[in-house]
Amino acid sequence: MSSQPLIESRVCFASGQRARVLTAHGECDAFLSGALEYSAESAADLPATGDYVLVRPIDAATVLIEQLLPRRTRLSRRAAGTRHEEQVLAANVDLALILCGLDGDFNPRRIERYLAVAHEGGVEPVIVLNKADCCDDREERLAAARAVAGDSLVLLISALSGEGCQALAGLLAPGVTAVLLGSSGAGKSTLLNRITGSDTHATAAVREHDSRGRHTTTHRELIVLATGAALIDTPGLREIQLWAGEAGVAAVFDDIATLAARCRFADCTHASEPGCAVRDAVDPARLTSFHKLRREAARHDDPRPEKSRWRAIHKAQKQLYKMRGR
Numbered sequence: 530m531s532s533q534p535l536i537e538s539r540v541c542f543a544s545g546q547r548a549r550v551l552t553a554h555g556e557c558d559a560f561l562s563g564a565l566e567y568s569a570e571s572a573a574d575l576p577a578t579g580d581y582v583l584v585r586p587i588d589a590a591t592v593l594i595e596q597l598l599p600r601r602t603r604l605s606r607r608a609a610g611t612r613h614e615e616q617v618l619a620a621n622v623d624l625a626l627i628l629c630g631l632d633g634d635f636n637p638r639r640i641e642r643y644l645a646v647a648h649e650g651g652v653e654p655v656i657v658l659n660k661a662d663c664c665d666d667r668e669e670r671l672a673a674a675r676a677v678a679g680d681s682l683v684l685l686i687s688a689l690s691g692e693g694c695q696a697l698a699g700l701l702a703p704g705v706t707a708v709l710l711g712s713s714g715a716g717k718s719t720l721l722n723r724i725t726g727s728d729t730h731a732t733a734a735v736r737e738h739d740s741r742g743r744h745t746t747t748h749r750e751l752i753v754l755a756t757g758a759a760l761i762d763t764p765g766l767r768e769i770q771l772w773a774g775e776a777g778v779a780a781v782f783d784d785i786a787t788l789a790a791r792c793r794f795a796d797c798t799h800a801s802e803p804g805c806a807v808r809d810a811v812d813p814a815r816l817t818s819f820h821k822l823r824r825e826a827a828r829h830d831d832p833r834p835e836k837s838r839w840r841a842i843h844k845a846q847k848q849l850y851k852m853r854g855r
């Protein structure tokens with residue numbers, strides 16, 4: 530066992546057992562200690578981009594991650610696949626920059642989803658409408674984004690021309706950590722390059738017919754800016770399955786909660802009940818989205834492990850048949 534003291538450092542890249550961390554001496558390769566790996570109950574207990582960790586130097590360019598420090602905030606999604614498992618996208622983040630291209634990418638429903646994820650993790654969301662340079666109906670889209678934004682800031686920018694980027698850069702005060710979220714092709718890496726004034730991050734054109742990106746960025750990476758702020762670039766997500774409870778969703782649909790107080794029935798579902806104050810006042814697409822996210826959140830609050838439940842039922846059934854001599 531080495532007698533080197535533990536040093537606090539920040540994870541700027543994490544992938545399985547390998548990571549990279551930022552120390553006072555620069556960036557190092559990092560490995561997880563066996564103890565950390567074995568004590569983790571799920572993948573969410575392992576270091577993620579943005580985590581603070583205690584490391585033990587092995588040599589000048591390599592460290593061992595011994596301990597994960599508690600997360601102040603986090604952005605998580607439900608891991609892809611069928612298992613009910615949390616995937617931490619970024620940890621200790623102050624601002625979630627929810628990028629939405631003003632081309633075919635624009636989608637208020639997706640913005641609502643990202644807002645719920647941010648609220649759940651204790652992260653302040655900022656809605657960033659990008660590609661203002663190629664949008665003819667910016668006022669209309671700005672209004673549509675504001676309609677779902679609640680109290681969150683909505684910015685209109687062009688990462689390509691630089692329009693509006695000054696205001697955004699102004700949010701990145703020293704010590705602030707922000708994460709770029711959004712679909713592939715929304716312009717996250719282009720914006721990162723604009724802010725850092727470099728071309729270090731690869732970008733690629735979106736498909737002409739549907740504005741979808743090509744999944745150019747492949748991993749989450751934290752970059753420390755000259756100002757002392759940190760910015761995390763992420764790969765565009767194919768899906769952002771909610772990792773949020775009802776409270777996280779409710780925070781995004783304040784307007785519906787306020788109106789619902791005036792529905793005739795206290796348990797009104799705003800479907801077909803008489804005297805509903807919500808149905809006629811809220812955009813039907815938003816109401817549908819509210820119901821959908823609430824259902825997902827309910828599964829999160831009360832995760833019924835379907836498979837294991839059925840496995841137990843089948844086992845009990847088999848035993849019963851056996852007892853009956855079948």
Ligand SMILES: Nc1nc2c(ncn2[C@@H]2O[C@H](COP(=O)(O)OP(=O)(O)OP(=O)(O)O)[C@@H](O)[C@H]2O)c(=O)[nH]1
Nearest residue numbers: 688689714716717718719732733734744745746765
């Ligand atoms: N017209 C216009 N194009 C933009 C703007 N921002 C980004 N783009 C273009 O959109 C395409 C996708 O940009 P990226 O920065 O690679 O998108 P990304 O969000 O990083 O995508 P992934 O890494 O795949 O998740 C590139 O061709 C960019 O040049 C903008 O403000 N205006």
Ligand SMILES: [Mg+2]
Nearest residue numbers: 717718745746
């Ligand atoms: Mg990218």
Ligand SMILES: [Zn+2]
Nearest residue numbers: 792797799805
């Ligand atoms: Zn109602």
